[in-house]
Amino acid sequence: xxxxxxxxxxxxxxILILWQILYSMHIWPELLFPSVSMIGDAFIxxxxxxxxxxxxxxxxxxxIEGLFIGVVFAFILxxxxxxxENLSAIYNMLxxxxxxxxxxxxxxxxxxxxxxxxEAIIFMVVHSxxxxxxxxxxxxxxxxxxxYTEVGKNMGLYGAKLIFGVYLPASFERLFSGxxxxxxxAWRGLISAEMVFGGGSALGIGYYITDRRTNLDIxxxxxxxxxxILIGIVVEYGIFRVIEKNTxxxxxxxx
Amino acid sequence: MxxxxxxxxxxxxxxxxxxxxDNPVTLxxxxxxxxxxxxxxxCILGPSGCGKSTLIRCIAGFEKYSGTIEVDGKRVESPxxxxxxxxxxxxxxxxxxxxxxNIAYPLKINGMKDKAERLKKAETYLNKVGLSEYRDYYPHQxxxxxxxxxxxxxxxxxxxxxxxMDEPFAALxxxxxxxxxxxxxxxxxxxxxxxxxxxxxxxxxITLGNRIMxxxxxxxxxxxxxxxxxxxxxxxSPGYSELWKHLNRLLRNExxxxxxx
Ligand SMILES: Nc1ncnc2c1ncn2[C@@H]1O[C@H](COP(=O)(O)OP(=O)(O)OP(=O)(O)O)[C@@H](O)[C@H]1O
Ligand SMILES: [Mg+2]
Numbered sequence: 001x002x003x004x005x006x007x008x009x010x011x012x013x014x015i016l017i018l019w020q021i022l023y024s025m026h027i028w029p030e031l032l033f034p035s036v037s038m039i040g041d042a043f044i045x046x047x048x049x050x051x052x053x054x055x056x057x058x059x060x061x062x063x064i065e066g067l068f069i070g071v072v073f074a075f076i077l078x079x080x081x082x083x084x085e086n087l088s089a090i091y092n093m094l095x096x097x098x099x100x101x102x103x104x105x106x107x108x109x110x111x112x113x114x115x116x117x118x119e120a121i122i123f124m125v126v127h128s129x130x131x132x133x134x135x136x137x138x139x140x141x142x143x144x145x146x147x148y149t150e151v152g153k154n155m156g157l158y159g160a161k162l163i164f165g166v167y168l169p170a171s172f173e174r175l176f177s178g179x180x181x182x183x184x185x186a187w188r189g190l191i192s193a194e195m196v197f198g199g200g201s202a203l204g205i206g207y208y209i210t211d212r213r214t215n216l217d218i219x220x221x222x223x224x225x226x227x228x229i230l231i232g233i234v235v236e237y238g239i240f241r242v243i244e245k246n247t248x249x250x251x252x253x254x255x
Numbered sequence: 256m257x258x259x260x261x262x263x264x265x266x267x268x269x270x271x272x273x274x275x276x277d278n279p280v281t282l283x284x285x286x287x288x289x290x291x292x293x294x295x296x297x298c299i300l301g302p303s304g305c306g307k308s309t310l311i312r313c314i315a316g317f318e319k320y321s322g323t324i325e326v327d328g329k330r331v332e333s334p335x336x337x338x339x340x341x342x343x344x345x346x347x348x349x350x351x352x353x354x355x356x357n358i359a360y361p362l363k364i365n366g367m368k369d370k371a372e373r374l375k376k377a378e379t380y381l382n383k384v385g386l387s388e389y390r391d392y393y394p395h396q397x398x399x400x401x402x403x404x405x406x407x408x409x410x411x412x413x414x415x416x417x418x419x420m421d422e423p424f425a426a427l428x429x430x431x432x433x434x435x436x437x438x439x440x441x442x443x444x445x446x447x448x449x450x451x452x453x454x455x456x457x458x459x460x461i462t463l464g465n466r467i468m469x470x471x472x473x474x475x476x477x478x479x480x481x482x483x484x485x486x487x488x489x490x491x492s493p494g495y496s497e498l499w500k501h502l503n504r505l506l507r508n509e510x511x512x513x514x515x516x
Contacts, residue, residue, distance in 0.1 A: 145346065147342060147344050147346060147347050148349065150315075150317055150334070150340070150342075151340075151342075151347055151349070153316075153317075153333070153334040154315065154316075154334045154335075154336065154338075154339060154340050155336055155339070155360075155361035155364050155365070155413065156335065156336045156361070156364045156365055157364060161364070165360075165364070166349075169349070169351040170349075170351070172351070247351070250393065251350045251351045251393055251395065252350055252393060252394070252395025252396070253350055253351075253395075
C-alpha cells in the first residue's frame, strides 16, 4: 500500500518535472503553456486575491442539496412504483430513458423552466443523481438474500421496519455505489452548467474557469482544473473510502 | 416427555396439513398431522426432497398451506417471534451488526426497551453457547459452527415458544457436529425449550430427539414414535442399533420406491 503510494507520488513529481522541462524549452508560447510555478501562483491567487474559495463553497452547497433531494426522491419514486408489476415496469423504462440524457443537454430546459438561478443547478444535480440511485435501489432491494428478509420477518419486522432494519443495510453496498455514480455525474454536470450560466444566485467554480479563459489566464485555468481534481480526491478518499471502510468492508460484505 | 405435571395442551397442533407448490404443481405435504408438546424435542427424518423444509417453513409462516397449523390454539398466518427458525444456511446472522447485537436486536424489536437489559440478556445466552469472547466480532469473522451457535443463542434469547431447526448442523464436519449436538441437548435441558429439528442423519435424530418422525416420499408421515433410548445416547446404548436399523430400513425403502417409480 505504502509502496504503491510512493510510486504514485513519484509519478506525479515526474510529470511536474517533465512539464517544467517542456516549458523551459519554449516550444509553445507562455500564453498557452505556463510554468509550474505560474500555475502554483495562480492557485494561491485564486484563493487570496480572487473569490474561488467562496465559489467552491457555493457550488458544493448546491451539489449537496441536489444530492439529498435526488436520493430522497429516488427512494420515494422507487417505492411508489414498486406497488405493482406494471408500475415497476414503467419506472424501469423511465429510469433507462432518462438515465441516457447527459445533464448538460437538460440545461436549456432548466433555464427556460426555472430561470438562471440556484434552482436550475439543483435541477441538474437532481437529474444526475435520481436515475442511477433509483437503479441501485431497485436492483439492490431485489438482490437482498431471501434469508435476511425471512429472518427479519421471523423476529417480527414488517413494512417500514423491515425496509430500515433489513433491506437498507443488506443492500447498502449497491445504494452507496448509486450515490457514488450520482455524485460523479452531478459534479461534472454542475461545473458544465456553471460554465454556461455562471452558477445560480452566486458564482460557482465553473464560472471561475470560464472567467479565467476570457481573461486569457491559462495558469488560472490549470489551477482551477487542479482544484477540481483535488475536490474529487478529497471526496473519494476522505469521504467515500472512509464510509466504506466503516460499513461494507467492516461487515465483510466486500473484500 | 417431561415430568407428567406438564399441561397436556399441545403447543403446536397440526392436522390434515396439505401443501402444494404452483410451479410446477406438486403436492409436497400430504395429510400431515401431529402435535408438539412443551419441552418436546421432535426430530424429523426423511429422504431428500420429501418435504421436510416445506413442513418447517409452513410452521414458521413462510408458506401458504391448507389444513390446520395452530400455535397455542392460534392459526399460523404469518411469521412471528413465537416460532424462531434456525436455518441450515450459515449466513442467517445480519452481517452489518456485531454478534452481541445480532442477539440483542430481536429483543429490541419485540419490545425490550432498556438497552442495558437487552445486552445483559444477550450476553447470558452468548455465554451459554460458549462464545463470550466473540461478543464484538462481526459474523464474517466467525466459523460456520460459531455462526450456528449464535443463531441458536439468538433464538433462545428471544424465548420463542418453539424453536424450528432445519438441518442446522448439516454443513458441519463430524467432530463439530457431535460437539454441537451435546451442547444443544445440554442447553435444551437447562432451558426447557421445545424444539422441532429436521435432519438427514439417523444418529442425530436418535441422539437428540425424545420423539422421532419419519417422512416418506409422498409427503406423508410413515413413522412417528417415542425415542426409547435414554439420554445421553451413545452408539453403545441398549437398543441403539435396533432403532438405527429400523429407521434406516424405512429410509432405504423410501429411496428405493423413488427409484422404482
Ligand atoms: N418454491 C418451490 N416451488 C416449487 N417446488 C418447490 C419449491 N420448494 C420446494 N419445492 C419442491 O418441493 C419438494 C420438497 O422440497 P423440500 O425443500 O421441502 O425438501 P426437503 O425434504 O427439505 O429436502 P432436503 O432434505 O434436500 O432439504 C421438492 O420436490 C422440491 O422440488
Ligand atoms: Mg430441506
